[in-house]
Every structure is written in C-alpha cells, then in structure tokens.
Amino acid sequence: MQVGLMHYLVLSALLFCTGLYGVVTRRNAVAILMGIELMLNAANINLVAFNRYVTPTAVGGQVFALVIITLAACEAAVGLALVLAAYRSLETTQVDEINIMKW
Amino acid sequence: MSWALELLKAIGLTLVIFTFLAVVTAMIGVYAERKIAGWIQARLGPKHVGPQGLLQTIADTVKLLQKEHITPRRADVLMFNAAPVVVAVAALLDWVVIPFGTLGSRVLVVRDINIGVLYFSAMASITVLGILTAGWSSNNKYALLGGLRSAAQLISYELPLALGIIWAAMVAGTLSTVGIVEAQIQQGGWFLFTLPPPIGRLGAPFGILAAVTFLVAATAEVNRVPFDLPEAESELVAGYFVEYTGMRFALFQLGEYGEMFGMAALAVIMFLGGWAEPHLAPYLWVAVALGAVVLAAVILLTARHSLIIRPVLILAVLTAAVSLLMSVGIHLPSIVWFLLKLFTLVFFLMWVRWTYPRLRLDQLLNLSWKVLLPLGLLNLLATGLILTLGGR
C-alpha cells in the first residue's frame, strides 16, 4: 500500500490532540508550552503533506511551514521569558496557583 | 528489496567512518596534540610508551576501558547514560556529508545530501542537548553550572558558525558540500582568497573574514581553549563531565575531538578548496620547495636548542617534499590533498590552543554577540552586494 495523504492527516490529527491534552491538563506553565509546540508541529506536518500531494510543483506549503517554525521559536522565547518573569515575583510556575490579580 | 541493500550500504559506510574517526582523530589526533603541546611548552610530550610515545593513546584507551562505571546516587540513570552517547553520535553524524576526495569519477562521500552544510550545522546544534542533559543528570551543582555555561556558550556561537557557512553557500550557490568544492574547482581558486569572476582576488578580505569568523566559532563550538571555561579543571572542576568515569568520559572526548576534526574538515571544504590541488606552474613549485628548505636551514641554524623547531621542521620538510613531487609532475591523489589540508588546519587549531589564555565567560559571550555576529552579518551583506554588482 502506498503512503497517501490520508496517513499524514491522521497522524497530524493524533499529534494535535496529544498536544491539546497536554495544554488542557498540565499545571506547569512550561509543560503547557511544550503541548503548544506539539500542536504547531502537527499543523506543520499537515501543511507540508498538502504541499506534497495537492500541489507538488509549488512550494507554498513549505514556505508557510518555515514561517510557522520561525514564529513558534519567537512565541516560545516570549512565553518562556514571561514564565521566568512571573516566577521571579510570584515564586510559582503552576498556573492554577496564579489565581489572584495582585501579589 | 533495494531498500535492504541501501540499508546495508549505509551501515557499512557508517562503520567505515566510525573506524576512521576512532583511529585517525582519536588516536593520531590526541597523540599529535600532546606532542605539539609539549613542544610549544618546551617539553617533550609522551615518550615512553612505544617508539617515540606512539602507543600512548592506546595505553590511555585501555586504562579508561578498565575503569569502574560510577553513577552518582540520585542521578537520573537513563539521562546520565544517554548524554555522552548523544554528544558522541552527533559529532560522528557530522561526517556523513564530508567528501574526502575523488576516485576516478566518484566522489568519496558517505552521502551527498543536497542540504549538506545545513545538515552539518543541525548536527552541531544537537550536542548542546547532550551537554545540558549531562550537566543536569549528574546531580551536582558544579556539573549543572558547567552545563548551563557550556550550553549558553554553544548556542551563542552557533550564530557566527551558521553565518560563516551561509557565506560559503551563498558564494558557491549551493548548500551541498560537494557542490561547494566543485564551485571552487570551477572558479580556479579557493574561497579564502578569491571570489567568483569578475571579482577575483578583490574578494580576499571577505573570504578571510568569513573564514576567521567560522574558525573562531568552531573553536568555541567544541569547547576548546581559548573558549573552554565550562570544562576547565581549574575553574569548575571539569564542568559538565565531572561525574563521568571510564568509557563515558572517553565518549565525551571522542565527541569533542571528532567534532573538532569535523569543523576543520568543513572549513577545508568551504574555504580551502576541499580536495582540489593548488594550481601553480612547475617553477613556482620548485620555488616553494626551495623556500621551505631555506626556512628549515635558517631555523636549524638560529634556534637549534629550542623544541619549537620540531613541528616547524616537520612542516617545512613536508612542504618541500610535496612541492618537489608537484614540480616534477607527479600528481598526488585528491584524498592526500584533503588530508594534508585537514591536518594543517588542525595543527593551526592546536597551535592556537596552547598560545592564548582562556577567556572569561562574559568576555566569551561579548565576543560572540558584539563582535562576531555583526561582523558576520556585515560580511554577508557586503559579499552579497559585491556578487550582485559583479553580475552573478
């Protein structure tokens, strides 16, 4: 059996939902960011798979995937800087302990 | 079933590369480093084990193999054992894209990936993970500090490394290592001194700047002096591998030496023409041979009692021999030229190691972010401008 578009789509759906489970259930802020990275990877797999199977001669999907990788790096950097800054004043990284608006 | 054949070929070539690295870089490289270090420091280096100390590395390997494997009590065992493997494997995987020369019409490379130099810099960035894991899983404050410092240094110097690589890829017009060497063969000169015509020799400053940026970043990437603060014995008790004993320690060293040789090999490919032999007229080769002989004679007569004459004499004799062969018309095989250039560059790196003092961590990071990164970017911009104006 040949590897078709459907295989990649199912795989990326499973990866996306794994990341979603991580974002919803984890308490540590860094673990939530790891779930977000998994979701972005799943979206990237989708884009590159569509590029390969629907429009093989164009590279638009790969361009978009590269932009998403770059933006994921930016977002990880800013998010982790926020976690560090929050840890410095609130002394915790568990997101369900950060439930008052002042410190 | 052709995929089974490809798999077998890949495994076989991997074993060949591993053997080459284990024998050449680890054994000969460590021996050469200790001898050269000795001569520069006015002492003799290993002399007792075997003739002229040639079996010293084998003795050291046997010693390391029979040492006990100690794991710290509350260390994370899986990560503790995996970290040296990650570092060593990432350093060995670098060598997949390095071409050694040509044999007839085939290029001797394990796999000429068409994103070759990008793959190389990706493998070089995996070692950071191994070092961070080693520092963390040792359950030791000094190891953690050394690991964090080393990781900060390595990720800071990945940028000038990548800028040097991008410079060479831009001038050659391709990301493949074989393509970069063939671009240099086609233009008839090394990227270090010439840019593609019609710019020619005017591009020498850009090439030299790119090569210097790359080599400084490469020295920092493999944690060598003058950038070895994270692993210096007098600073942090050997940093991130303080808790490693026996063969795991040897794996770290193998990774470091393999990566140093790999970076030197990539610099040879990108800036020194790879396996191409220099094109000089026969009388120029005779002139080079005569010059080497004169230099050797002058050094012998003036500095007879200093030990520094030994490596210089060896280099002069080697240059004279190679030049005489080339002037007569005997063409050395391309793999010999590649290895000659590789070992000359590695000698240069070792010479730098025993000449400069160690940089402090903030000086080290300043050098990367405030000096090498702007220089690399400006170099890239200027070279791109000149190539476009020159009509590429």
Place this chain on the structure above:
Amino acid sequence: MGELGVFIILALVTLIPAVVVVTSHNIVRAALSLVPSFLGVTGLYILLQAEFVAGIQVLIYVGAITVLLLFVIMLTEGGTGVRLRQVNEQVPLGAMAAVWLAFVIIVILTRTVWPIGAGSPPPYNAVAIGNAFMTDYVLIFEATSLVLLVSLIGAIVTARGEE
C-alpha cells in the same frame, strides 16, 4: 512497501514520545522526550521530500527551542525534582475532549475528497523555497523578520527583571 514501513516507524517515533511529553511526572524527562518527537517529524518531512524544512526543523526545534525549554525548567522550580501533582483536575474531561476532537477531525478528513495534484516536486528544494521567499512571499518574509526582532527585544526586556 518500504515506504509504508518507514512511515509507520516514524509515526511511532513521533507519537509515543509525544504521549510521554504530556503525561510524564518528571518535567525534565518530558522536555527531553520532545527531542525524539521532533526528530520523527523531521523524518516525515524527508519522506515528504521537503529536505530544507527538515534541516531547519532540526536546527531550530531540536537545537534551539528544546534548549530554551530546558534552560527555563532548570532555572525555575520545575527543576527541583518530581512534584506531587503535575496534572490538574481536568484530566478526565481533557482526555475525553482530546479523543473526541481526534475522532471528529479524522472522520471529517477521511470523508473529504482531496484533489490530488499531478507532477513532481522541484529537484532542488532550497533554491525553489529561496526564490519563492524573494518573489511571491516577500511580504510574509519581511513581516516574519520584524516579528523576530520585536519578540527578541521583548523577551530580553521581559526576562531581565527590575534593575
């Protein structure tokens, strides 16, 4: 046949560490499990003949983002060992939602008829992507570089603390 075998191996290498990432109690081990997951995705890109994206994925995701995550874990409290409770009270609800969403997405995707295009990918990937970035997609290229600059400055300012 070989390609399907490779795809299944890469899918397992991607998905099993991903499950470890979202369920492990040791957060350093969770962060390190991201690495085989990302390497599996790299293998999938190479299988899809997108080599440049694969190289960039290793360089940035494995070499930079994972290192950044590990740094922050080691500098905050996650690094002091295994905590008592790593997951919050939404575990059954979250698991149900994730499974249901996976089911819905897979059903929708398999029931749509995708227009499979003919042709083969360009032989030299990096050249095609470079050309595309400079001609068709130059706006997004410039915008991304601006976002990179702003986020770099923002991250430095945010993480620096009060002086």
